[in-house]
Amino acid sequence: MGQSAELTTLLDRAADGGRISAEEALELYRSAPLHALGRAADTIRRRRYAGTEHIATYIIERNINYTNACVTACKFCAFYAAPKSDKVWTRDLDDILRRCAETVELGGTQIMFQGGHHPDYGVEYYERHFSAIKEAFPQLVIHSLGASEVEHMARISGVSAEEAIARIHAAGLDSFAGAGAELLPARPRKAIAPLKESGERWLEIMETAHRLGVESTTTMLMGTGETNAERIEHLRMIRDVQDRTGGFRAFIPYTYQPENNHLRGQTQATLFEYLRLIAIARIFLDNVAHIQGSWLTTGKEVGQLSLHYGADDLGSVMLEENVVSSAGARHRSNRLELLHLIRAADRVPAQRATTYEHLVVHDDPAQDPVDDRVVSHLSSTAIDGGSAHPQLTLLT
Numbered sequence: 001m002g003q004s005a006e007l008t009t010l011l012d013r014a015a016d017g018g019r020i021s022a023e024e025a026l027e028l029y030r031s032a033p034l035h036a037l038g039r040a041a042d043t044i045r046r047r048r049y050a051g052t053e054h055i056a057t058y059i060i061e062r063n064i065n066y067t068n069a070c071v072t073a074c075k076f077c078a079f080y081a082a083p084k085s086d087k088v089w090t091r092d093l094d095d096i097l098r099r100c101a102e103t104v105e106l107g108g109t110q111i112m113f114q115g116g117h118h119p120d121y122g123v124e125y126y127e128r129h130f131s132a133i134k135e136a137f138p139q140l141v142i143h144s145l146g147a148s149e150v151e152h153m154a155r156i157s158g159v160s161a162e163e164a165i166a167r168i169h170a171a172g173l174d175s176f177a178g179a180g181a182e183l184l185p186a187r188p189r190k191a192i193a194p195l196k197e198s199g200e201r202w203l204e205i206m207e208t209a210h211r212l213g214v215e216s217t218t219t220m221l222m223g224t225g226e227t228n229a230e231r232i233e234h235l236r237m238i239r240d241v242q243d244r245t246g247g248f249r250a251f252i253p254y255t256y257q258p259e260n261n262h263l264r265g266q267t268q269a270t271l272f273e274y275l276r277l278i279a280i281a282r283i284f285l286d287n288v289a290h291i292q293g294s295w296l297t298t299g300k301e302v303g304q305l306s307l308h309y310g311a312d313d314l315g316s317v318m319l320e321e322n323v324v325s326s327a328g329a330r331h332r333s334n335r336l337e338l339l340h341l342i343r344a345a346d347r348v349p350a351q352r353a354t355t356y357e358h359l360v361v362h363d364d365p366a367q368d369p370v371d372d373r374v375v376s377h378l379s380s381t382a383i384d385g386g387s388a389h390p391q392l393t394l395l396t
Ligand code: SF4
Pocket: 070, 071, 072, 073, 074, 077, 078, 079, 080, 115, 116, 117, 148
């Protein structure tokens, strides 16, 4: 099918920097040829990063999972255990601090503290842990949690979400990772996460955080049976808040993984749908600076391709990951491979900070870091033995 004159006009307008409506985004997402969509998105990316458009970024971080106990029982989740289940585990503070020490040793700059909605963990739990981490490792950025955890901890402690945010920020939380966004529109959200707060409430809490000076990234879970219109509605809800706050640093879509969860993989997003979403996000979210391609859930090749469809960031060398790997994500990488992937996509790799400043621009391959311990580990509780690098047995 050829590209209609109407779609061409619309794509040209978007590529020239014009804002498009949600209806227009849906039309492009459904009908524009894949490569035309990618070309428009890439044009927008190049213009936004004029001068550094040849660069694609990555970060070195570690997910630290503090418990799998969760009262929220999302249907797509393979990580949680019901609080009274014999599968529940928790990590003590010493264990968490050892994981932080390994992260620092390997050159990681960020941790993502991630876990279930434990029935006893209120604001005090996070205050205690964040302040202990900051005291021991002031150089580590705590980029963690999201509105769902805030809603839960505030309820446990009997305080407002605003107070919960202010207190964990004061204790050491630097920014929110935007966990729990899943799908924000009501129908698909109720279908996959019926016990989570509404999408409107999720956004309201993130807006409060932004107002309090705590910026965030934001996410989207694709492939659990949502419609194209619901995907675009998710983007519209984010863009509307961003118009008011400017607090979302990045948008990070990732795909549902089909193993070990209640949805049983009955629906999944195709890789082309993922690339189309990356492109339409770059086009539609004209007020969000960074778009991240998720090689962890879609594979390295698709992550690499996403750099030609509007993404400017390839996420992280994730030194430890237990959540999506529990649901079937098996993709692993390491720093040298990410550098190669980025160069093969005709970009210069740069290690970035949480706030996206370039820490190291790898413009000379001869100077590439040689520490081959900087490897992503799937130490998943669902994968026997995980997959730790032989030369560095991370805590599992
Ligand atoms: S996604 Fe998070 S809130 Fe939902 S069941 Fe899993 S751990 Fe709990």
